Amino acid sequence: MRISFAQSSTIIMGVPLENALMTKRAEIQLTVPGCPTGYVYKASLCDEINRLMVFCENSQNPDDVQVVYNDCGPDETCIEHYYAIESDLDVPHATCIDNEHRVRKWDNFGEPAKETCSPERGYDIESTDMEIAVTIYANDGKPIQVNIIVAYKNGVEISTVYDQHNYTSVIRNYSDEKIKYCFTTGSDNKVTAYAAGWDIENKTFLLDSKS
Secondary structure (H helix, E strand, O other): OOOOOOOOEEEEEOOOOOOOOOOOHHHHHHOOOOOOOOEEEEEEEEEEOOEEEEEEEEOOOOOOEEEEEEEOOOOEEEEEEOOOOOOOOOOOEEEEEEHHHHOEEEEOOOOOOOOEEOOOEOEOOEEEEEEEEEEEEOOOOOEOOEEEEEEEEOOEEEEEEEEEOEEEEEEEEEEOOOEEEEEEOOOOOOOEEEEEEEEOOOOEEOOEOOO
16 A cells, blocks of 8 residues: 655654554554654554654645654564554554564565465454554565465455555454464565554554464
């Protein structure tokens, strides 16, 4: 998906950003103090595997957009998702997520041309609406488009996207089902995928159950 911002754009480096998943536009604005005075949070992307590109829009002039770069922590990965603002599902949002307990990682290095899937396991929560998301990275740490990304719940396909570098889906009333993610590059590119889940109601990242 693409963001279109017109006219003026200014780049700012290193402004702090609190990376919380929110479900209303006003809440997201309140949790992004990195935007300059007079600007509000609009959207964000994963510029690199450990760097966010944040778009801040002038509240008085929507054509005036400032771009703020924020680095993730040393043990975090940037993952993009699309559900965070209920009224505007096409706007991307990037979040830094803890690798050790909350990110599921796999790659296609063994057989680059074939479908490659993550381990099939659940998330450490029951009876909730959850969002799942995947972002694919090339060896240089930049997001890279692949031919197919698909997710399964207990072996049943949830949804599929084509020719994207990321994937997002919402699972209603999740209750400890096993989730598996797969991708096919459509080429011989060696890439790495990172997936995570969110509890939508409580706005928290979910622990990968490892089983």
